[in-house]
Amino acid sequence: MNKTICLVALLFLAGAFITANAQDEAPATPPPAAQGQAPGAGPGGAPGQRRPAAPPGMFPAAPLPHGEVKDYKPVTDQDLLNPNPGDWLQFSRTYDAWRYSPLKEINKRNVSHLHIAWVKGLPAGTTETIPIVHDGIIYTIAPGADVMAIKGDTGDIIWEYKRTYKSPQLASQERTKALAIYKDMIYYTAPDGYVVALDATNGKVRWETLKTDETQNTSGAIVVDNKVISGGTCNKGRDTCFIEADDADTGKEVWRFFDVAGPGDPGYASWGGADNTNYTASTWGMPGNYDPVRKTIYWGIANPSPYERLARHGGNPDGTSRTAPSDLYSNCTVALDPETGKLKWYYQYLPGDDWDTDHTHERTLVTTTYNPDPKSVKWYNTEVPRGSKHDVAAIVGESGIMFVNDRESGQFLWAEPVPVDAPNLAISNIDSKTGATTINWDVVMKKPGDHHVICYWNGRSYWPTAYDPETNSLYTSYVDNCLDMTANGLSGFRHGVLREGSDINQIAGIAKIDLSTGQMLKFGVQNAPGTGAILATAGGLIFHGDINRRFSAYDAATGKQLWQSLLGGPISVSTITYAINGKQYILVITGDNLANGVLARQSGVELTTGANAIYAFALD
Secondary structure, eight states: OOHHHHHHHHHHHHHHHHHHHHHHTOOSSOOSSOTTSOTTOSSOSOTTSOOSOOOOOSSOOOOOOBOOOTTOOOBOHHHHHSOOTTOBOSTTSSTTOOOEEOOOSSOTTTGGGOEEEEEEEOOSSBOOOBOEEETTEEEEEETTTEEEEEETTTOOEEEEEEOOOSOHHHHHTOOOOBOEEEBTEEEEEOTTSEEEEEETTTOOEEEEEEOOTTOOOOSOEEEETTEEEEOOOOOSSGGGOEEEEEETTTOOEEEEEESSOOTTSGGGGGGTTOOOTTOEEOOOSSOOEEETTTTEEEEEOOOEESSSHHHHTTTOTTSSOSBSSOSTTTTEEEEEOTTTOOEEEEEESSTTOSSOOOOOSOOEEEEEEOOOOTTTOSEEOTTSOTTOEEEEEEEEOTTSEEEEEETTTOOEEEEEESSOOOTTBSEEEEOTTTOOEEEOGGGSOOSTTOEEEEEOSSSSOSSOOEEETTTTEEEEEEEOEEEEEEOOSSSOEEEEEEOTTOOGGGSEEEEEEETTTOOEEEEEEESSOOEEOOEEETTTEEEEEOTTSEEEEEETTTOOEEEEEEOSSOBEEOOEEEEETTEEEEEEEESBOHHHHHHHHHHTOOOOOSOOEEEEEEOO
16 A cells, blocks of 8 residues: 555544544543633623633533644734735635635646645544634634644644534534634634634634624634624524624624615615515625725625525515516625625626525636637627726636626626536526626426426535636636426425536536636546635646545646545545745645535545545645
8 A cells, every 4th residue: 555645544543543532531520611712701791792601511521722822923904915925814815815825836847746744633523614824823623613723834733712502513513614813813703603703822712792693604704904704694584694894803893784685775676575584695605805905895695595486475486586686685796895884786696596506605806808708608798898907706606607797896797607508507698788697487496396407506615716817717616516406385305416418427627717718628527526625826736626535736727637645535625725934835624514425426426424634735
């Protein structure tokens, strides 16, 4: 057996054994206050304040690491705008969501020599987070809803923050996608609805503030102008659905933007008179992005719920418009003023969604020329001069359709299906002058019992895309996966199916899409979908991993595979790079996430579960 693989297996098993024994040997009675947690930290209490300690958890816990980050340098506004090349300070490294690193010690010439530098086993649970790195210290969320500070050169834990939750199940299903860092604090949107500020040096709570009891944090935060801005799920009506800004120093709420337009909001008219008090549209996925020149944040809002138009409009699928705007602000980009939360503009990708087809997650902010290739681009704006330059926001929705809009006004520029066009796409048309989208009425559920297959479903989900300025291309993973659904008047009986006519051995891969022309190159084509984030580097490389445990590097220009490593479990979101004393590392997390099972069933991959770990790679 390959020596590297043997070493990895031994390290992983050792980490798992140590973790398991630490839990087995825990004291019978938990300590009065967990290490790394300030007195009074836990659910409940007034926003921005400490409160009496919550009752101890149901299960005993081992003592937590309680070291301290030495010589910590506070993160400034300028650092967030222009990070040190060796740092990874945001979920996509920079406000523009490029996921592009200027590091190039690892490049096309030497990537074949990449090897594992260290491995750290993680506890059981969900792994959907992207670590951040500052001055060689990794900050990440561990399965079980803990936050850790880890040495980036060894994988050793410095401190761990373990929060007390009312329900152990809430912690085990932790789905927060990212942490944020600013000054000397780490900001954690915890699954119980709290935004928590931790001291970056020791993990102790500085402040925490509650959104609502029904606003579960599954997303993450960004910091803009001393405000911690975050979204999340919403479980009990439109009043629990919002994007919120909190003061970065105190946790005091500054503003809220509500995702579901209510009475008094101009967008309320798009609901056709429906009482939407108990309806939702969340921001459960990746956080938003920020344009510092325009002083504008761009945030993606997901589908309306209940899923079916029938349920939202009294059994009448035509109770809302077939053409945007419809049921605002579902499936929109909203452009907001970060000072006030006021809406500047919105653009709706799918009007009055009928199938839970999210258009949340990140918007990639790029400057490029407008020159769509009619052979590649299905819809484009005939009023925009070719060759004109635009600051754009580009997204790939779960519908499998990529949109490019001008980020000054939201003006539609062009859109194309990914990976291929299909007659049962979620939308049937985009107006070539106004950019208004029209839902595909042929596959809308008209009455309970109606059955349709729509494409795509989780064609791309919460694992981020990347942009390479050298190729002017967005890189997205895709899966040729559609939704088989029978209406029941609420959320439908539903399961994934492959697109008719697709080849199971070629259903997944990476699409390189030129942001000027829309021309698409597919590479890494195979049967195993990817749920790992894509990473682009100045070394001319694209890194990506799949649910079949393969982690690979490709030539960013040609798509040629240059390197691959077989890991212990599926690659889950995560992928970043950082440097310590000039040495570059590539880091991924493997393990369980909610999409793995769905995509494995579609692809026929035999899924490995319970293999939660962090892997760091480097050159000799």
